[in-house]
Amino acid sequence: MIRRPIAWLAVVLPALTAWPLSALALTRVTDEDLRPYFLDETVQRFDAYLWPAYAMSLVENAISLAFWALLLVFTLNDALMRRCLRLTDAIGRRVTSPRARQIGAVLTRVWGDSTWAAAILFVVAYLVIERLLFFPGSLYFNWVREHQYGYSVQPLSSFMWDWSKGLFFNAISMSALTFGLFGLARRSRRWWLLLGVPCSVLMLGAGFLDPYRTQLYRDYEPLPAGEVREAVTRTLDKAGVEYEDVMVLKMREISTRVNAFIAGQGPSRRIVLYDTFIAAMTPDEIANAVAHELGHLRDRSMVRTALSAALLTPLLWLVAWLLRAMGRRGRFGFDDDRDVRSLPAIMALLFLLGALQAPVANAHSRMMENRADDYALDLLEKPEAFRSLMIKLALINAADLHPPLWMQIQWKTHPLVIERVRRAEAFAASRGIELLPPEPRRFALPSDFQTALTAKAKAIQSNATTP
Ligand SMILES: [Zn+2]
Numbered sequence: 331m332i333r334r335p336i337a338w339l340a341v342v343l344p345a346l347t348a349w350p351l352s353a354l355a356l357t358r359v360t361d362e363d364l365r366p367y368f369l370d371e372t373v374q375r376f377d378a379y380l381w382p383a384y385a386m387s388l389v390e391n392a393i394s395l396a397f398w399a400l401l402l403v404f405t406l407n408d409a410l411m412r413r414c415l416r417l418t419d420a421i422g423r424r425v426t427s428p429r430a431r432q433i434g435a436v437l438t439r440v441w442g443d444s445t446w447a448a449a450i451l452f453v454v455a456y457l458v459i460e461r462l463l464f465f466p467g468s469l470y471f472n473w474v475r476e477h478q479y480g481y482s483v484q485p486l487s488s489f490m491w492d493w494s495k496g497l498f499f500n501a502i503s504m505s506a507l508t509f510g511l512f513g514l515a516r517r518s519r520r521w522w523l524l525l526g527v528p529c530s531v532l533m534l535g536a537g538f539l540d541p542y543r544t545q546l547y548r549d550y551e552p553l554p555a556g557e558v559r560e561a562v563t564r565t566l567d568k569a570g571v572e573y574e575d576v577m578v579l580k581m582r583e584i585s586t587r588v589n590a591f592i593a594g595q596g597p598s599r600r601i602v603l604y605d606t607f608i609a610a611m612t613p614d615e616i617a618n619a620v621a622h623e624l625g626h627l628r629d630r631s632m633v634r635t636a637l638s639a640a641l642l643t644p645l646l647w648l649v650a651w652l653l654r655a656m657g658r659r660g661r662f663g664f665d666d667d668r669d670v671r672s673l674p675a676i677m678a679l680l681f682l683l684g685a686l687q688a689p690v691a692n693a694h695s696r697m698m699e700n701r702a703d704d705y706a707l708d709l710l711e712k713p714e715a716f717r718s719l720m721i722k723l724a725l726i727n728a729a730d731l732h733p734p735l736w737m738q739i740q741w742k743t744h745p746l747v748i749e750r751v752r753r754a755e756a757f758a759a760s761r762g763i764e765l766l767p768p769e770p771r772r773f774a775l776p777s778d779f780q781t782a783l784t785a786k787a788k789a790i791q792s793n794a795t796t797p
Contacts, residue, residue: 397674
């Protein structure tokens with residue numbers, strides 16, 4: 331038995347370094363590795379695009395941590411709550427409608443006292459302040475810069491509309507959550523148990539809601555008959571998968587990025603292709619992407635969902651325990667886990683716990699991606715199309731071609747494109763399938779690709795709407 335943690339680390343760390351990177355689906359990439367597939371200028375352009383965004387996301391994390399720390403250390407959370415109480419008191423006195431008073435009385439009874447309105451206002455105010463804090467960065471990185479690099483064609487008004495809509499829906503759901511969760515915590519010290527167990531059950535069935543969630547933002551329509559639809563349905567039949575329909579998701583107005591995914595389960599399952607994806611890829615490449623998604627479907631052994639469902643209750647207990655411990659210190663502007671003023675502490679704890687679990691979750695995700703790739707290669711036996719799909723996807727989406735190891739560990743949910751390309755090549759070699767010699771010029775997209783892509787997507791869209 332090893333008792334001391336230090337001794338334990340002394341054994342584990344060398345063992346970890348001896349572990350082959352491939353077991354964690356990590357790859358060290360050199361310029362030489364990329365040269366057969368990507369032009370040097372492409373690699374440089376992507377680095378120039380990506381690194382400021384990485385820096386920004388690190389800065390955003392730092393700002394978030396500083397924001398939470400400021401609220402807690404200077405008890406600004408408490409100051410904000412006092413204001414909310416004064417405001418809701420004043421409003422409450424002015425409400426004369428008997429109906430509104432009736433509803434208020436019911437909420438007061440459920441909550442335990444009349445502070446429910448202030449609690450909701452506190453959470454909404456917190457959310458608005460936080461969103462405004464990040465608005466300049468978000469506007470610059472998600473709109474200005476995306477336009478500069480040609481990845482977005484979304485008008486500013488539409489971007490602002492999405493942003494406001496997001497804030498509005500968030501405020502509504504945060505209010506409901508606040509009332510429900512803190513209301514529960516005020517009733518029972520075992521709220522983590524009362525909440526954790528039913529939520530775990532819900533998590534296992536949440537997949538059913540998937541097809542409706544994206545519909546909130548964009549419209550689907552059925553994919554019209556043609557080569558692409560044929561290639562997709564042939565793949566589905568080959569895999570023996572039930573489905574309702576193959577759909578197109580209209581993305582061309584806002585983005586030239588491409589994607590394909592599967593939503594729903596069983597007979598209500600829908601295969602969804604971005605219209606931009608259809609415009610950019612050949613039918614064989616699209617078939618490979620769909621086959622990859624089917625690989626995920628077959629793999630969805632529920633292990634990951636079941637594991638997160640099983641971990642939820644202990645996690646909630648841990649958060650409750652930490653909040654009570656912090657509250658007992660009496661210097662962070664909140665009393666315990668029943669106190670809405672603990673919100674910044676909750677956010678900080680969730681952030682830190684998320685950062686701690688990311689390496690494990692990401693390693694698992696990369697492993698599952700590799701398995702889905704293997705499935706697609708096996709099912710269709712078209713490694714040439716698989717390889718060009720991966721390279722084109724990387725080119726269109728400006729994927730990071732050679733992120734450092736720490737970034738792969740902490741951030742990357744997918745294997746690197748070079749690894750996926752090599753997978754296709756290894757598969758071809760094992761089946762004796764001849765691949766064309768790699769040559770970056772052959773994979774490179776023309777410089778006017780973004781405009782061409784948008785125009786093409788528009789043409790497909792007008793075809794789809796004419797019956
Ligand atoms: Zn995948």
